[in-house]
Amino acid sequence: MEFYYGLAQIVGVHTLLGLSAYIVLLTGQVTMAQAAFFGIGAYVAGMLTVLAGWHIVPALGASAVMGSATACAVGFPALRVKGLMLVVATLAFGEGVRLFFFNFDYQIARGDLKLGPVGSEGFRQIRYFPEHGWTTGEVMLFIWVFVVLVMAVLWWFDRSRYGSVLRAVGEDELAAQSVGINLTAVKVSAMTIGGAIAGLGGGIFAHYTTHIEHSNFNVLVATFAIAYPIVGGLSNVFGTLAAVIFVQAFLIEGLRDLGDWRNLLFGALIVLAMNLRPHGLFGKRRGSSHA
Amino acid sequence: MLDFLQAVSDGMLFGATYALIGIGFTLVFGVMHKLNLSYAAASIGAAYSGLLILKVFAAAPAWAVFLSAFVGGGVIGYLVYLTCFHFIPLSNPLAPLMSTVGMFLLIDEVIVHATNGMPQNYPAMFDDVMIRAGGYTLRGDLLLVFGLSVLCMIGLLALLYRTKLGLATRAVSQQPVAAQLCGIRVARVNAMTFVVTGLVGGIAGAMMGAAVGALSPVLTAPLTVKGLIVTVIGGLGSIPGAIIAGLLVGGLENVFQLYRGVTERDLYVMLLLFVFLVFRPGGIFTAKSGRD
Numbered sequence: 001m002e003f004y005y006g007l008a009q010i011v012g013v014h015t016l017l018g019l020s021a022y023i024v025l026l027t028g029q030v031t032m033a034q035a036a037f038f039g040i041g042a043y044v045a046g047m048l049t050v051l052a053g054w055h056i057v058p059a060l061g062a063s064a065v066m067g068s069a070t071a072c073a074v075g076f077p078a079l080r081v082k083g084l085m086l087v088v089a090t091l092a093f094g095e096g097v098r099l100f101f102f103n104f105d106y107q108i109a110r111g112d113l114k115l116g117p118v119g120s121e122g123f124r125q126i127r128y129f130p131e132h133g134w135t136t137g138e139v140m141l142f143i144w145v146f147v148v149l150v151m152a153v154l155w156w157f158d159r160s161r162y163g164s165v166l167r168a169v170g171e172d173e174l175a176a177q178s179v180g181i182n183l184t185a186v187k188v189s190a191m192t193i194g195g196a197i198a199g200l201g202g203g204i205f206a207h208y209t210t211h212i213e214h215s216n217f218n219v220l221v222a223t224f225a226i227a228y229p230i231v232g233g234l235s236n237v238f239g240t241l242a243a244v245i246f247v248q249a250f251l252i253e254g255l256r257d258l259g260d261w262r263n264l265l266f267g268a269l270i271v272l273a274m275n276l277r278p279h280g281l282f283g284k285r286r287g288s289s290h291a
Numbered sequence: 292m293l294d295f296l297q298a299v300s301d302g303m304l305f306g307a308t309y310a311l312i313g314i315g316f317t318l319v320f321g322v323m324h325k326l327n328l329s330y331a332a333a334s335i336g337a338a339y340s341g342l343l344i345l346k347v348f349a350a351a352p353a354w355a356v357f358l359s360a361f362v363g364g365g366v367i368g369y370l371v372y373l374t375c376f377h378f379i380p381l382s383n384p385l386a387p388l389m390s391t392v393g394m395f396l397l398i399d400e401v402i403v404h405a406t407n408g409m410p411q412n413y414p415a416m417f418d419d420v421m422i423r424a425g426g427y428t429l430r431g432d433l434l435l436v437f438g439l440s441v442l443c444m445i446g447l448l449a450l451l452y453r454t455k456l457g458l459a460t461r462a463v464s465q466q467p468v469a470a471q472l473c474g475i476r477v478a479r480v481n482a483m484t485f486v487v488t489g490l491v492g493g494i495a496g497a498m499m500g501a502a503v504g505a506l507s508p509v510l511t512a513p514l515t516v517k518g519l520i521v522t523v524i525g526g527l528g529s530i531p532g533a534i535i536a537g538l539l540v541g542g543l544e545n546v547f548q549l550y551r552g553v554t555e556r557d558l559y560v561m562l563l564l565f566v567f568l569v570f571r572p573g574g575i576f577t578a579k580s581g582r583d
Binding site for chain 1: 324326374378379380383384385386388389392394395396398399400404513515516519522527557558564565568569
């Protein structure tokens with residue numbers, strides 16, 4: 001049972017990561033910076049609970065705020081450039097943040113133990129859950145409360161005016177602009193919300209793994225973040241959840257017996273999926289969105 | 292001061308490989324308006340495929356390895372086109388991006404699988420030649436890297452501006468519909484673009500292996516980022532821009548390494564990109580606003 005609880009924790013955190021990219025992708029922008037916001041959230045939440053002794057819920061709140069603030073700050077200059085340039089700009093930003101954590105030392109002596117992040121070795125002993133006696137099942141429930149909450153909010157967005165505005169910008173920028181939608185405001189707000197979700201996910205991630213380091217937030221993670229919604233399809237939030245379960249539970253855990261052939265299969269399956277279902281595994285076929 | 296000059300010249304010679312990778316990204320972008328994120332991985336993969344010849348003829352000289360990397364690059368380029376672009380509708384912006392990401396992961400894993408993740412030694416030429424002038428040295432192998440890269444660029448420009456295929460390529464990049472109406476087979480031009488960029492990537496990968504002395508799959512992600520930075524700084528779709536930006540990034544990177552150490556080096560390269568994004572978002576050579 002512990003194993004399945006653990007798997008559910010991984011699926012939960014990756015769903016948050018995927019959803020953070022989902023809302024940005026709705027506006028037609030591809031962001032490779034989600035791993036950076038995820039990492040910022042992880043370090044902020046970890047430092048707050050370990051070094052400052054905060055309770056986990058406000059610490060997660062703080063990591064979401066930090067994630068959204070950075071995303072907003074990145075959004076303004078990065079969204080001056082369009083489409084594919086944004087991919088590059090956010091990719092470089094993500095690598096920049098990772099390299100920052102690679103060089104980031106901040107340690108405090110606590111008893112005979114030195115705590116805090118040390119550059120390439122990473123940040124050990126984020127032991128909030130074990131110290132407070134949470135069982136794996138409780139941690140899983142805690143994580144899924146946040147996942148369900150975020151999914152509900154995004155589901156509601158999709159049904160509100162704001163969701164239609166997001167999709168309008170994603171479908172056709174020119175048309176959206178001509179009916180009076182402020183493109184920059186919409187894109188930056190989507191980035192900001194995405195940053196908050198990624199920061200929250202990162203904060204949770206730091207606490208269930210108990211050890212984070214710069215390589216947890218590399219390009220591969222950023223790729224996973226956009227892969228989930230794209231593979232799952234952008235029709236609704238459940239596509240992302242389904243893609244996370246498909247990738248994490250089926251491809252990574254289910255095919256564990258295949259050894260390192262599994263990794264080969266992973267890339268090949270993404271290529272195959274995109275050839276067969278260009279609009280995502282669960283996405284509905286739309287007309288051509290970009291002329 | 293001498294250290295500084297030395298760092299700049301070494302970096303610029305090595306930067307020629309960045310310029311080649313940048314050209315590959317820029318060409319595909321110019322012709323298809325798509326980003327081929329698997330390109331740097333494919334280039335490293337091509338350099339690995341050059342090593343295959345050593346399996347057949349253990350005593351094959353370095354130039355034979357480079358040549359087979361060149362050919363391997365072309366083949367891989369065509370395969371990438373077939374698997375990631377040919378069957379996916381061009382109107383869909385996300386699917387080909389994602390399929391090239393899948394290809395990137397696949398190539399990475401094939402390399403890891405084939406070599407058990409161990410770095411492979413790569414042959415170099417003229418690595419015992421040193422040209423000295425006072426305290427200043429020019430490494431022979433780096434000069435070869437630079438020279439071959441320049442040859443590659445000249446060949447590419449000749450192909451683009453002196454041949455029928457080049458004319459067709461430029462036509463498709465300007466106006467795909469009009470080009471098609473003139474009887475140009477767009478799909479074939481797209482495929483050829485991938486073969487040509489693949490050939491260039493093969494050389495770039497081999498030169499990188501020769502300059503570093505070894506190849507490892509860890510190179511692919513940083514090379515992708517560097518190549519994209521070069522592309523953006525040079526101006527998307529501009530070949531001269533990519534060349535200048537490649538040399539610039541190579542030179543500056545080495546200077547940052549000299550003063551701030553190897554772990555912080557790339558951080559400053561990213562900052563350089565953001566300086567460009569804020570003050571000159573179109574890059575050094577802003578491409579004329581084409582289609583769309």
